[in-house]
Amino acid sequence: MSLQKVYEQYKDRADFWWVYIREAHPTDSSRPARHVQIEQPKTFLRRKEVASQCSSGLKLSIPCVVDDMKDTVSRAYDAMPDRLYILDAKSNIAFKGGRGPRSFSVDEMENALKSLLAKAEKPKAEKE
Amino acid sequence: MMRTILTLVVFTLTGHLFAQDPSRRPVDSDGDGKISRKEFSGPGELFQRFDVNQDGFIDEKEREAMRAARRQGGRGGFGGVQGMPMREFFHTLDTNNNQQISKGEWELLCKADDFKKADTDKSGYITPRELFLFLGMGQGDRSGGFRPGRGGARERPDRGPAVGSPAPKVAAKTMADEKTIDLSKVMRTTVLVFGSYT
Numbered sequence: 001m002s003l004q005k006v007y008e009q010y011k012d013r014a015d016f017w018w019v020y021i022r023e024a025h026p027t028d029s030s031r032p033a034r035h036v037q038i039e040q041p042k043t044f045l046r047r048k049e050v051a052s053q054c055s056s057g058l059k060l061s062i063p064c065v066v067d068d069m070k071d072t073v074s075r076a077y078d079a080m081p082d083r084l085y086i087l088d089a090k091s092n093i094a095f096k097g098g099r100g101p102r103s104f105s106v107d108e109m110e111n112a113l114k115s116l117l118a119k120a121e122k123p124k125a126e127k128e
Numbered sequence: 129m130m131r132t133i134l135t136l137v138v139f140t141l142t143g144h145l146f147a148q149d150p151s152r153r154p155v156d157s158d159g160d161g162k163i164s165r166k167e168f169s170g171p172g173e174l175f176q177r178f179d180v181n182q183d184g185f186i187d188e189k190e191r192e193a194m195r196a197a198r199r200q201g202g203r204g205g206f207g208g209v210q211g212m213p214m215r216e217f218f219h220t221l222d223t224n225n226n227q228q229i230s231k232g233e234w235e236l237l238c239k240a241d242d243f244k245k246a247d248t249d250k251s252g253y254i255t256p257r258e259l260f261l262f263l264g265m266g267q268g269d270r271s272g273g274f275r276p277g278r279g280g281a282r283e284r285p286d287r288g289p290a291v292g293s294p295a296p297k298v299a300a301k302t303m304a305d306e307k308t309i310d311l312s313k314v315m316r317t318t319v320l321v322f323g324s325y326t
Binding site: 010021032053063065079082083084089095107 | 232286287288289290291292293294295296297298299300301302305309311312313314315316317318319320321322323324325326
C-alpha cells in the first residue's frame, strides 16, 4: 500500500507528519538520483521549496514539516535517507521502521499502526 | 562478538609473524615466486596454516592472504568490517579464487568452529552471501542481495530511538506557515514519515 493511501485511510484516527529531510541523492552528491534532479538545498527557504515540489511530485498530501539546516530531527531519529516511525499518545516510540531504502516498509508500518490503534481504541469502546 | 574473535585471530597470527624485526619476515630469497619452509622464518605451525594447499610452499595467492592479515593487524584488527570491504575479505579467504571458501581456506584466518556456523546450507563451502550473513551484515530484508563493495560493509550503527523510549525532543517548522511543531509532544498516535525527494 502506498503512503498516501495509508494516510487517507488513517488520518482521522492518527496524526501524520511527513518530515522533509536532507536530500539523499542530490545532483551535487557522488551518487545523484536519476528520476529527479535536485541540488542539495543550501538555505531553509530553498529546502521548503523543494519540500513543496516533492509533496506535489510524489502526490503526497501528508502535512509536511521541514527539518532545519542542521538536520536536527533527522539526526535525532537517524532517519536518512528515509524512515518510518510511529509515536503513541504518550509520545513514546511505538514503532521504529528500518532505514531506507532497503528496510523501508510501508506495509510493516501499516500493520503496526493498525494494531496500535486497535489497542488504543479498545478500552475507550468498552467504557462507552 | 564475531568481530572480536576475528580480531583476536588476526592479531595472534600477525603478532607472531610480524611483530618481530623485519628481517624475520618471510622473504622469497631464491626468487621463485613462492616461499618454502626454509625461507619462512616464523613458526612451523604458522607456515602450515598459510600453506593452504599443503604443497610445501606459500605461493603468491597464499602470500596475499598473509599480507592481508598483516594489514588488518596494523589497522587494529579486522577493523569492524568498516576497515575492510566484504569483497576484499572474501577474496583474502578464497585463496584459490573459486568464489567459494573451503574449510581449509577458512581455517587460515578464522576459527575452525565458526566454519559450521557460517556454512548455513551445509554445502561444505562458504559463499559470499553466507560470509556476508555470518558477519552480521545481512540484517534487513534484502533478498539475494550480495553486492560486493556496497551496502553491508559501510553499514552505520543505528542511532535512532528504540521502541518504548520517549520521542526525541525535537521540533520542526511546517512547510506552509513555519509554525513550529513539537515532535516530542503529540496529542495522539502519530506517524512520522521521513524522506526527501531523491
